[in-house]
Amino acid sequence: MSNIDDALDLLQNKVRRLIMERLVREPHYPMQLAQQINVSQQAIMKHLNILEKADFVSKKKVASDAGGPPKNIYMVEKSISIRIDLGPDLFRCEERKLPKGGPMRLSARLPxxxxxxxxxxxxxxxxxxxxxxxYLSQINETLDELDEKRDALIALHQVVKNKISTAVDSNFDTYEERTLVHNMLDSPRTHINLKQISEELRLGASATEQLMEEIRLRLLREIGEKSGTVISGPSDTKLPWWAMLGPDRNLNRR
Structure with missing residues (x-):
């Protein structure tokens, strides 16, 4: 499984989410977690072992206040951000690693x-x-503002995708063609993983490449006819598909 698959699988469990919610604040003993979450210590240990194997938490032995043998205390290890956007003509699910470094190192990337x-x-x-x-109040206020802008961008993305999807449905007859075009639209600035698409569609590698080439040439012709855009180069030139839109529309894609 990918990292995001692991994270979603781990955090779908409510008890594990409650454990993580407490551990991010401060380290806890298993008995503490059992009392706070109101489940057995045996169940807590089971979930902690799962989280530890996934490198979400770690443990260390500390001396007992009562003078007994050392006990394990658990703390959070991993810092991630998971984003899920879901709706008609919209599916984005990604795990993002938070940047490392002190305040000044982060300042170049901050609003x-x-x-x-x-x-x-x-x-x-x-x-x-x-x-x-x-400071936390200021940061939370900025986060809320950024989230509002991101929500609006995601909604705009969804509207654009919906309008394009109508054209895709009317211009491409087969499911395989539509799947390829949607993959192009989902990742407009990255190289398309033909191997992954080939496995998804259960087509051979050569058949997928041929289908991709047919779609590319078809889009080239249609865009050229409508915009007058001409791209000169050898037929085997490896251009990202959005290069077909013309230079004026690609100034910010470097």
């Missing part, structure tokens, strides 16, 4: 509104509760 926060905490081991509350 301008959050840069002062990174500058204020850079080089400091601790900050006061009041400062932390203010």
């Amino acid at each position: 301008s509104a959050s840069t002062p926060v990174a500058e204020a905490i850079s080089g400091r081991k601790k900050i006061s509760f009041q400062e932390g509350f203010e």
Whole structure:
């Protein structure tokens, strides 16, 4: 399974989500988790072992306060972001790794509104509760604003895809053709994985390549007729499919 498959499989379980929710705040003992989540310690250990094998959590032995043998305490190891967008003409499911580094290293990738926060905490081991509350409030506000913009972009993407899908349905007769075109539209700036598509459609590699070439030439002709765009080059030139749209529409795709 891929990383996102593993993550979704692990986090679909409510008890594991409750465990992770507590561990991200501070390390816990299994008995603590059992009492807080109200399940048996045996069940907690089962879930912790699964999470540990997937590198989501780790454990270390610490001395017992009661003077007994050392006990295992568990903490979170992995930092990821999972995004799922689902609807008509819309399916995006991806795992994104969060960037590493201190505040100043992150500042180059931050929105301008959050840069002062990174500058204020850079080089400091601790900050006061009041400062932390203010900074987190500012960051959450910026996140909400970015989420609203992303939601609008996803909705616009869905509208565009819906309008294109109508043209795909009317211009391509076979399921195989439509699948290839939709793959092109889903990843307009990346190389199409013909091997994966070949396996999905249960076609041979040569048949898939031939079908792809037919679609490419067909789109070239149709776009050329409508826009007057001409691309000159050998027939075996490896161009991304969106290059067929013409240079003026590809200025930002480098």
